[in-house]
Every structure is written in C-alpha cells, then in structure tokens.
Amino acid sequence: MQDEQGTPAVSVPPTTVPSTNPPGSLSQSTTRNAISWLRDLSVSVVIAIIVILFLYQPVKVEGTSMTPSLINEERIFINKFVYRFGFSDIVRGDTIVFWAPEDPSRSYIKRVIGVPGDTVEIVDGTVILNGKRLEEPYLIDINRDRMSMTRRVVEPAHYFVLGDHRNSSNDSRSWGTVPRDAIYGKAVFVYWPLNRLGLLR
Numbered sequence: 507m508q509d510e511q512g513t514p515a516v517s518v519p520p521t522t523v524p525s526t527n528p529p530g531s532l533s534q535s536t537t538r539n540a541i542s543w544l545r546d547l548s549v550s551v552v553i554a555i556i557v558i559l560f561l562y563q564p565v566k567v568e569g570t571s572m573t574p575s576l577i578n579e580e581r582i583f584i585n586k587f588v589y590r591f592g593f594s595d596i597v598r599g600d601t602i603v604f605w606a607p608e609d610p611s612r613s614y615i616k617r618v619i620g621v622p623g624d625t626v627e628i629v630d631g632t633v634i635l636n637g638k639r640l641e642e643p644y645l646i647d648i649n650r651d652r653m654s655m656t657r658r659v660v661e662p663a664h665y666f667v668l669g670d671h672r673n674s675s676n677d678s679r680s681w682g683t684v685p686r687d688a689i690y691g692k693a694v695f696v697y698w699p700l701n702r703l704g705l706l707r
Contacts, residue, residue: 602684
C-alpha cells in the first residue's frame with residue numbers, strides 16, 4: 507500500500523510495553539493477600555473468644571423448671587456483665603442465673619417476678635403483684651400449679667423469682683428471695699439446638 511505521495515507506507519509493528527512486574531510478583535502478591543486475610547481472621551477469632559469468655563458465658567440448662575422458655579440440655583449464652591457494671595437494671599421478666607440459696611456451689615436459672623419493694627402473693631397458682639394479677643404470657647396452662655403463698659414484700663437488694671414450669675420449679679416459693687450479690691448473669695441467647703436458635707425474651 508502507498509501513501510498520497512506515492513511513498514511506500516511503512517508497516518510498524520505495535521510497540522510491546524514491557525511488564526513492570528518481575529517474574530513471580532503475582533504469586534508474591536497472592537501470598538501477601540492470603541497472609542493478610544489469615545491475620546485478619548485470626549484477630550477476629552481472638553476477639554470473639556475474648557468476648558465469649560469475658561462478656562458472655564456458655565451454659566447448659568439442666569432440668570425442666572423453665573419449660574417451655576428453656577428446655578433440658580439446651581445451650582445458652584448468659585451475659586455476665588450487663589448487671590455488674592450498671593449497663594442494665596434487673597427488671598421484672600428477666601431470666602437470671604444465680605447461685606442457689608440453699609447450695610452456693612450450684613446455679614439456678616429463673617425468671618424475675620418481683621423486684622425490691624414489690625408485694626407478691628400467689629392465690630391458687632395465680633401471681634398477684636402489687637395488688638394486681640400478673641399477666642404471664644410465658645406460662646402455659648399445663649405448667650401451672652395451684653399453690654398459694656401468703657403476701658410478702660420483697661426486701662431491698664433482693665428479687666423474687668419463679669420458674670416458668672411451676673409444677674417442677676424449686677424457687678422463691680420454697681426458699682425465699684435471691685440476694686442481689688448472688689446474681690451473676692442474664693440469659694440472653696439460645697445457640698443449641700439450632701431449631702431453638704434465637705434471643706430469649
């Protein structure tokens with residue numbers, strides 16, 4: 507082919523730009539990325555372990571006193587610091603873990619019914635709190651009993667607790683209220699079995 511002046515056109519091969527990456531640099535980059543990813547993963551795992559060990563504690567439910575809210579052999583996490591450092595007050599309806607009053611080497615898990623200053627009475631299985639019938643959506647009828655308890659006032663720094671399965675629960679009806687300093691955690695999350703996975707209410 508010729509140009510407009512008849513001068514033969516010169517075919518110039520395309521210029522090849524030399525690679526700026528030396529041989530093996532791609533594999534070095536991949537290695538660095540993998541190391542960085544493993545480092546981030548390791549840090550995340552360590553943080554998760556610290557949180558679980560020092561903030562949350564896994565425990566196993568033993569017995570049926572909290573059925574159907576909690577079942578025997580269920581695994582849950584309890585928050586060990588939510589009460590200790592004032593992040594939250596202990597309120598009615600909380601599911602708490604505490605040292606058993608009659609045997610401090612054992613732990614119980616129950617639901618808070620009365621807080622300091624409350625008046626609690628049980629009439630034929632129905633809880634009367636501060637003069638009014640307590641609505642208990644977590645308590646199914648088959649788990650009720652017909653026990654009665656005379657009126658009592660919850661002392662300062664103490665809590666009145668009951669199990670959700672009243673027929674099989676050893677609780678404040680038997681041994682009285684729980685001292686504040688015996689309470690060491692709040693049940694917050696079920697992690698096993700998987701079909702029960704979720705937050706506790």
